[in-house]
Amino acid sequence: MNDRDYDLVLFGATGFTGRLVAGHLARRTAGTTVRWAVAGRSRDRLRALADELAGRAPAVEVVDLDDTDGLRRLTARTAVVASTAGPFVRLGEPLVAACVDTTTDYADITGEPGFVALVRDRYGQPALDAGVRLVTCCGFDSVPHDLGARFTAGLLPQDTEVSVRAYVRADARFSGGTAHSALDAIASRRIGDAGRPAPGAPSLRRVHGLALRPHRAPADLDGYGVPLPTVDPAIVLRSARALPGYGRSFGYGHYALVGNLPLAAAGLAGASVFGVAAALPPTRTLLRKLLPAAGTGPSAERRARSSFSVTFVGKGGGHTVVTRVSGGDPGYDETARMLGEAALSLAQDDAGELTGALTPAMALGEPYRTRLEHQGLAFDVLAAADDDAA
Incomplete structure (x- = not known):
């Protein structure tokens, strides 16, 4: 797509996370020929951002996310779109539709199961037909889990059933935008539904989720695993169904790692209460005001x-x-790197065979993991043993 004006365009660049992505892209494109732009509805805010960036300043494109014709005109001028403009289930669909219409690759940082399912169900087949890659969940949801599960499974024998359990620990605070997206995600109750395969995706093996119950984590982790009801398991299982390297069959479990049993019980109780409150319109409205x-x-x-x-x-x-x-x-600095590198990978790396509605592992593969490692994300092997010897 060398005839297009831009290699990539970033939507949502003046939001909290978007500014971090813009900063990453400015640094990464300094001294290169990459042509990029920031897009949104406020020329003044976009211009102020462009002037502040250290590195290669982007062009500015003014368009509103509800301007269908304007989105088509802009996406037709770029090879790749990256978006941080959420909540995606309320704001994201017109941009995805424009990318499919103009055969433009797309990546975002959504962690909203309802939006992941919407992209797959409404745009998976048209994107497949057009040869477009629609890559959702290119942030902390779900890059470390998706690429990490693939990395781990690939180290095991491939002629047998493989299982992977992931234990997540984070010391971080989250923004208002993330909190509102999480509320919408829980309210949608479509976490499991997001894991169904997209049209045209290969089906190489049987995949399944592992039992979701609190349990003592392996001894070296010193804590308890508590089921973590995020979109990540759905993304991991979609990748495992479609890609080589996950054994003859594959199971995956996703857990928060907490230090003691009372904390595990409190976490479960809190999640249950929040889930019930998010599902009911009156309490959901109240929660939205409190966030x-x-x-x-x-x-x-x-x-x-x-x-x-x-x-x-x-x-x-x-x-x-x-x-x-x-x-x-995880939620901001690393997510900015993950989305920025996903957009650069779509624009610069050799395209894989898969198109349509894709996971990060399906769309971007090993070149993407290499990019992230070069940006400081660590993929380490801690131990490997024969179970009989252990």
């Missing part, structure tokens, strides 16, 4: 103290392997 305003987020100092790790325990064919994906502030 921080969208566009706000933690300070740079607080983000610098934040970190995350996801420890994967994989088993298959009498072998156990323990790996870890880890990094800095």
